[in-house]
Amino acid sequence: MLNKRSRYAIKALIFIARANALQHPASVSSIADTTTIPNKFLESILHDLKVAGFVLSRKGSGGGYYLSRTADQVFLADLIRVMNGPIAMVPCVSLNYYERCEYCADERTCGIHAVMEELRDASLAILAKTSIADLIRREDWMKEPEA
Amino acid sequence: MLNKRSRYAIKALIFIARANALQHPASVSSIADTTTIPNKFLESILHDLKVAGFVLSRKGSGGGYYLSRTADQVFLADLIRVMNGPIAMVPCVSLNYYERCEYCADERTCGIHAVMEELRDASLAILAKTSIADLIRREDWMKEPEA
């Protein structure tokens, strides 16, 4: 399961992208007010997002957060890796957090390994192509089915 | 990521299936010895597997654990659900552990929801068809490529 940091991060990025589209930054409190994410917790999540390069910020009055790239270049896979950890279900098939399997002598002959690779690829096929822009499009489309 | 209970459970069930194929039960210590799973921890995992109906046991000298069904009827999806929890990455798309989403007003118009359903189905497509027997076949096949 995704942790709350990831889920909140997705929600927050959607909000920021929408604000940016209207030419203004999104402040922590504006996001917290409309999403019910605890203010201080959100602050620390946005800090992580900044360190990871997803957003930029402007301090002071009228400041807030911006996407560092267009919303169609922010992919769920990257976001989840930063906020939640590996996409894979076992470390020995993780592309970004690989750890040698401690319990099998040889990964090449481990039956579990192969299945877990399949699973990783199937997940990645979805997560690495779905962007924040896609999520926004889906929301908008679903709210106005005749558009 | 899968927790250790799940990973150990998979390893243990493979061992038990192999032992059963030779007409004898698998004792906790025989499994622990060949897999490096801590003895007492394994004991508690096997207890869970019994309660969940995956295995049967016989007490006393010469006793141990049996699969309650053939190895090709023990699927990873079922095992993971019992030992690890939901397959889905968010509770609001879980088939077996559903919880209403606390942060979106309407699931039908939530853009995240739809993607998470896709992801769940992609994972399930693999996990619900892969059995312990499949894992054993893969192991055997990979160890003897010319068979």
Add this chain to the structure above:
DNA sequence: ATAAATCCTACCAAATAAGTAGGAATAGTA
């Protein structure tokens, strides 16, 4: 009887997750 096994209850320690507190630094505005 005895040895080999499961069964059962309780406990424990470390890690992770989720969030809070308090204030310093910065930037726009009156």
Add this chain to the structure above:
DNA sequence: TACTATTCCTACTTATTTGGTAGGATTTAT
């Protein structure tokens, strides 16, 4: 210049989950 709205930074707290361990009761084959 003062004020206010904001991010930035460090540290703390609290609850839950994870990965075990301890110790003994019960059952069964020999």
